[in-house]
Amino acid sequence: MTIQRIASKWEKTKVIRRKESLRTYIPDTRKYSSDHLREMLETYEMVYVKPDHGTYGNGVMCAEYWMDDFFPDSPIQLKLRYGIEYELFPTIEELHNAISLKIGQKPYLIQKGIHLLTYRRRKFDIRALVQCTPSNTWETTGFIGRVAAPQKVITNYHGGGNVLPIEDLLGPHLTAREFAALYKEMKLVGVQVAAQLARKFPNLKEIGLDIAIDDQLQIWILEVNTLPALFPFKMLQNKDIYKKIRRYAIAYGRLKAKTAK
Numbered sequence: 260m261t262i263q264r265i266a267s268k269w270e271k272t273k274v275i276r277r278k279e280s281l282r283t284y285i286p287d288t289r290k291y292s293s294d295h296l297r298e299m300l301e302t303y304e305m306v307y308v309k310p311d312h313g314t315y316g317n318g319v320m321c322a323e324y325w326m327d328d329f330f331p332d333s334p335i336q337l338k339l340r341y342g343i344e345y346e347l348f349p350t351i352e353e354l355h356n357a358i359s360l361k362i363g364q365k366p367y368l369i370q371k372g373i374h375l376l377t378y379r380r381r382k383f384d385i386r387a388l389v390q391c392t393p394s395n396t397w398e399t400t401g402f403i404g405r406v407a408a409p410q411k412v413i414t415n416y417h418g419g420g421n422v423l424p425i426e427d428l429l430g431p432h433l434t435a436r437e438f439a440a441l442y443k444e445m446k447l448v449g450v451q452v453a454a455q456l457a458r459k460f461p462n463l464k465e466i467g468l469d470i471a472i473d474d475q476l477q478i479w480i481l482e483v484n485t486l487p488a489l490f491p492f493k494m495l496q497n498k499d500i501y502k503k504i505r506r507y508a509i510a511y512g513r514l515k516a517k518t519a520k
């Protein structure tokens with residue numbers, strides 16, 4: 260039996276949105292269009308535009324209102340950021356034209372932008388790994404923090420980001436008690452998302468959740484990956500975490516057990 264993978268972010272968002280208790284964790288997400296760009300910029304002031312079938316942060320852009328601090332009387336503009344580059348536009352229409360040129364005919368999504376917490380002035384988010392246990396329940400088995408490269412709007416490792424334990428990243432923002440509560444909530448959200456997706460996709464065995472934490476310490480699910488990388492968890496100091504991840508992955512057939520020599 261092959262492990263279920265789902266490429267479309269839109270499909271996954273639709274399924275997890277059906278679960279009432281998960282809705283508060285999902286930033287407003289729609290198919291990209293000029294109307295949605297206008298409406299969402301007016302509502303949220305910052306939005307992310309990303310390919311429905313994207314990976315590694317490729318094609319991810321961020322658009323927001325922008326004011327020139329040196330010339331406060333100059334008109335508000337719109338800033339489109341991608342990679343380490345940016346462009347400014349006087350109107351939403353022109354911003355839309357520039358985005359359209361970049362995305363061509365490919366399906367893209369637009370999502371409410373979350374103001375990520377920062378670590379040494381770099382944005383970070385959290386990858387949670389949720390796996391099917393050998394006794395066929397769901398368990399959030401690991402967390403890893405991902406720090407964006409300077410000036411980048413994405414935290415992906417393949418986009419130049421680096422990984423650090425979540426304790427190091429969240430430590431400066433939270434008390435021990437707040438950390439414990441957030442940790443518990445993230446574990447629970449992970450299990451609930453997996454269980455909800457598995458209702459529609461019964462052969463699902465593992466997911467990777469991209470979790471953003473904003474300055475109000477609210478948890479947001481940016482996306483759900485169905486082919487999550489396992490290797491980042493190897494670097495955690497607590498070696499028991501990766502041992503368990505490996506053991507579970509062998510049990511459901513993602514990894515092969517080492518044969519005795």
Ligand SMILES: Nc1ncnc2c1ncn2[C@@H]1O[C@H](COP(=O)(O)OP(=O)(O)O)[C@@H](O)[C@H]1O
Nearest residue numbers: 307313314315316317370371372373413414482
């Ligand atoms: N709505 C958002 N608000 C803030 N940051 C976002 C948002 N969506 C994506 N990002 C940033 O971009 C990265 C890549 O986006 P993601 O949706 O995970 O696509 P990919 O499949 O390419 O990893 C995220 O890990 C996060 O750092």
Ligand SMILES: [Mg+2]
Nearest residue numbers: 315316469482
């Ligand atoms: Mg991602």
